[in-house]
């Protein structure tokens with residue numbers, strides 16, 4: 596058994612497996628605290644499977660340090676979009692770059708899987724660096740209240756955002 600601190604090992608990113616769910620739940624509690632189920636983004640995912648083939652986890656050695664969920668959605672009935680979130684990084688390891696690395700990888704994988712658009716509810720100052728832009732007001736509706744400046748989209752295919760209009764639902 597290695598005694599290296601986790602920071603000294605390489606970040607390993609892979610799809611989520613059923614055995615990861617308990618550790619992801621612990622991570623979410625640490626990162627978000629109670630009240631996390633009140634968020635509108637959670638309403639979209641209500642009643643869906645606990646994870647999809649597009650969800651990712653990041654490990655340092657055996658330690659789960661970050662997790663990211665991706666849920667295929669339709670927008671106004673059109674497929675080809677995916678909802679990103681939640682993204683959570685172990686609070687002890689915030690600011691090291693694991694969030695950035697995991698999100699960048701998830702975007703690459705989503706493009707490879709044929710998605711055209713990634714949608715999320717989050718902070719533009721953080722997600723802008725990945726190419727997310729605010730969705731024009733009134734173009735896309737989430738199933739619950741969202742501050743308009745927090746509904747962000749990242750095109751995986753140029754011009755994709757203009758083609759999506761209407762209500763978000765799980766695919």
Ligand SMILES: CC(C)(COP(=O)(O)OP(=O)(O)OC[C@H]1O[C@@H](n2cnc3c(N)ncnc32)[C@H](O)[C@@H]1OP(=O)(O)O)[C@@H](O)C(=O)NCCC(=O)NCCS
Nearest residue numbers: 626680681682683684689690691692693694695718720721
């Ligand atoms: C937000 C989160 C995923 C970022 O992951 P991370 O690994 O800590 O971040 P990284 O190390 O990749 O990036 C750090 C950079 O992002 C910036 N940053 C982090 N959170 C930010 C925010 N909410 N708004 C603006 N910038 C932010 C840092 O200032 C830093 O900037 P720099 O690169 O210019 O120094 C992580 O902090 C987290 O799990 N937070 C709690 C849960 C949460 O809010 N998740 C997102 C909503 S679903």
